[in-house]
Amino acid sequence: xxxxxxxxxxxxxxxxxxxxxxxxxxxxxxxxxxxxxxxxxxxxxxxxxxxxxxxxxxxxxxxxxxxxxxxxxxxxxxxxxxxxxxxxxxxxxxxxxxxxxxxxxxxxxxxxxxxx
Numbered sequence: 080x081x082x083x084x085x086x087x088x089x090x091x092x093x094x095x096x097x098x099x100x101x102x103x104x105x106x107x108x109x110x111x112x113x114x115x116x117x118x119x120x121x122x123x124x125x126x127x128x129x130x131x132x133x134x135x136x137x138x139x140x141x142x143x144x145x146x147x148x149x150x151x152x153x154x155x156x157x158x159x160x161x162x163x164x165x166x167x168x169x170x171x172x173x174x175x176x177x178x179x180x181x182x183x184x185x186x187x188x189x190x191x192x193x194x195x
Contacts, residue, residue: 089115121154122146151180
């Protein structure tokens with residue numbers, strides 16, 4: 080990323096994998112790059128170098144439409160308060176995208192994971 084002072088390095092030397100059904104928490108100080116990392120993992124932001132694989136697919140070797148379809152199937156975000164629907168509970172906010180994707184019984188839905 081470049082700003083008025085030159086090149087700005089937000090993330091550097093990141094190498095990790097999350098296995099199917101594994102849970103991870105991204106934690107750190109404000110401004111440390113957590114949101115940028117999540118946006119890159121989901122294919123919302125493009126890294127200047129490196130590779131991002133989601134479900135075995137190189138995210139930046141496919142079209143934006145294909146990235147969006149893969150993201151819809153494989154990635155879920157729970158944003159901090161500015162993205163939540165105030166009239167819904169936390170559980171209802173998480174269930175909403177599933178219901179919009181026509182997943183029946185969203186409260187009981189569990190994703191299926193496969194290697195790759």
